[in-house]
Amino acid sequence: MRTQTLPEARAITATPTRKRFFIMVLLFITVVINYLDRSNLSIAAPALTSELNIDPVHVGLVFSAFGWTYAAMQLPGGWLVDRVPPRILYTVALALWSIATIFLGFVGSFVGLFVLRMAVGALEAPAYPINSRVVTAWFPEKERATAVGFYTSGQFVGLAFLTPVLAWLQATFGWHMVFVATGGVGVIWAVIWYMVYREPRDFKGVNQAEIDLIKDGGGLVDIQTDTDKAKSGFSWKDLGIVLTQRKLWGIYLGQFCLNSTLWFFLTWFPTYLVKYRGMDFIKSGLLASLPFLAAFVGVLCSGFFSDWLIRRGHTVGFARKLPIIAGLLISTSIIGANYVDSTPLVIAFLALAFFGNGLASITWSLVSTLAPSRLLGLTGGTFNLIGNLAAIATPIVIGFLASGESFAPAITYIAVLALLGALSYILLVGKVERIELDNPR
Template sequence: MSYRRGWIAVFLFTLATINYMDRIALSIAARPIATEFKLSAVGMGYLFSSFIWSYALFLIPMGILVDRFGVKRMAGAGIFIWSAATVLTGAASNFTSLLVARLVMGGGEAVSNPVGAKVIRQWIPATERGMVTSMFNSGSYAGPAICSAFLGALVAVYGWRSSFVVAGCIGFVWLAAWLLFFNSPDKAKWLSAAERDKILRERESVPAVQAPAQATDTGAASSGLLALLRSPTLWGLALTQGCNVYTQYLFLTWLPSYLQASRHLSISKTGAFAAVPYAAAVVLCILAGRLSDHFLKKSDIGTGRRRNAVALAMLTGAAILAVPFTTNLAALLLVFSVTLTGIASTTSLNFALLNDLLPGSKDVAKAMAFVVVGGNIFGMIAPIATGYVIDATGSYNWAFVIAGALCVVGAIVALTMTRKPISAEPGSSGIQAATS
């Protein structure tokens, strides 16, 4: 049988890659921007955080729109908006215009995770979900890896404005390919009949206790977000995501500044150094997703047993606690690589766990949007809190300690609050608690 659905994984990987290239471009150019606009550490913290304000605000509306209007149109509109905003960031003439461009970019990027979750549910058999979700999420680490090396050199030679123009234009190339080739599996002409049948037959989770008949993809009516919020499991997934994303945004926003201020690396050397742990996270994150699929029996998918892998990944991310005690650059590179691998794997496994625990696919995008909002509330705090920590202590050490402690808390939440499938009616006898 052909594996043409692999092209869907390529689309999702590159979507996330471009998304995070555009996000981290500001971090790479932070020093010249701070100099030009005379910004303090606290001021940069607010600027780093700004795109998350609109991103978090629009996530749930975008999730609802994706469920209603479909992934092709919504993904196309989203990447057009955020790519245009990224290009216009390079034309910012003052702090206000820079801030507005980042806010518009964040609003456009709010489509990406709801689209990714919906596409995976439509296209990928349940037994392959962990690996493909990991491929989608690993793009968010490939983006910083590429951006750190490539845009760092670009900033050093041509100035910070050029980096935003280049990063934004890449998104328009992706948009053209998406509009030309993407469709749902039942309509994609380039998909063989045998592969189409496999996808349509195997894309739903099979809970330990059979889900109600109306929970199938073809017949389910949308439960609505308010109904889904009655499930403690959805809140557990969102809290886990929050504890994890705090560290992710600490790296995305402050890592280049930390390397330049505390480790005395130049902008170009910072880019090369930061690219290594991000690149390691890409490969190891996909491996973690593949292993989670391999060791999960098909009957275990709907029980949420993947939560054990989520907790293990979060504890791996807690390696960031070692940063204040690491003086050697090679050792620091190893600690960052381990930490980012844990953080990347947690996100992809947590997203796969959401799909595992949601019996039908009609509400996937809005449920994903809620989980990502939970993550980005913490992510919104991370750049600002770090700015205040640096301003108050003159050091980054407590910023790393806070992030590591949250990783431990997130592991506990994952193990204790995600033990039941997501149901609009938690007391219903149709879907029972997992036994593991």
């Protein structure tokens, strides 16, 4: 028997480093910035639309502008994620969408608003497929939902704590500064991401024990090397694979329903409080933070609870689907806001619904688990495309439903979609396992 060398023995006994959790923090900060740039228009909207004299139907169209290009660019964005390293692609996308956000601060017409929001949507398209790609490379399966839950919480905690700040900026310096400030932060972060991010084997301070822990646990630490070897042009066959799987359609449709609630909060929510519930802007800015805090708690509970179930011996499918289905069912409670007049009760129903949305928001962990390994980006892009059709539909549908005196039909619409999302996961997803290309069905 061969005697182990000293370096080999050290490698076996070394404690794994924990650099993957630093990567989790990087993704969290990036998501905070990403969602501030999606939602800043909702903060500025009451003052902006009044100044530019834009009616509710056209407000809905402006809110939807992001979604048109964001959805349309998902497949090209996913294709890029499979070919361009995250360090490069995220830097370029983040810098460009942040510059477009800054320009929004100087717009003076409906057309200008619409075009620049379309630009932000197109440039943000690769963001979440990149997040999924990074987590798949850096985390073993048993930690992946926690990682997804943690970075996803950035979209809620950032808005929860920073919405009052943006409301104050708008009230003190005007709506223009809301866009300039959020865009400026994004440009700075793009530089930081480029300087710091690396793949697992190239990241300074990562030891072999951590690499082995990730790889043995199902993480694809060599995904960039494998992707470089397998690079090819766009394939309709590959697109056919990700569009013809029942279980993938289960998560696609579920994501559309989940995002419908999210996009209500990212677009019409402040206007609902100010115009339909009669709150002043500063007060509504403070109250608007409460549902985002509830969603933040929900998403953290979801990731930790899901990974805890796996460690307790439950299947990946049960551990991932239980919080998603439960969260979507809880989100239907938003309909309760139609039946109360008290401001605390309205906020309570909205907070409970958004808590459910947060609880359900580890859906990207299923993309990582179900997608064919060489089509992570394309699957993620398709998932995000269909899911973010809600970014188009929700603002427009609500704009028409709320064109009268009552907002109740719009709230009912969101509740019904949440119920349909739960049914999609219950009836369509089935057994959770990676789709193999040699037996795609």
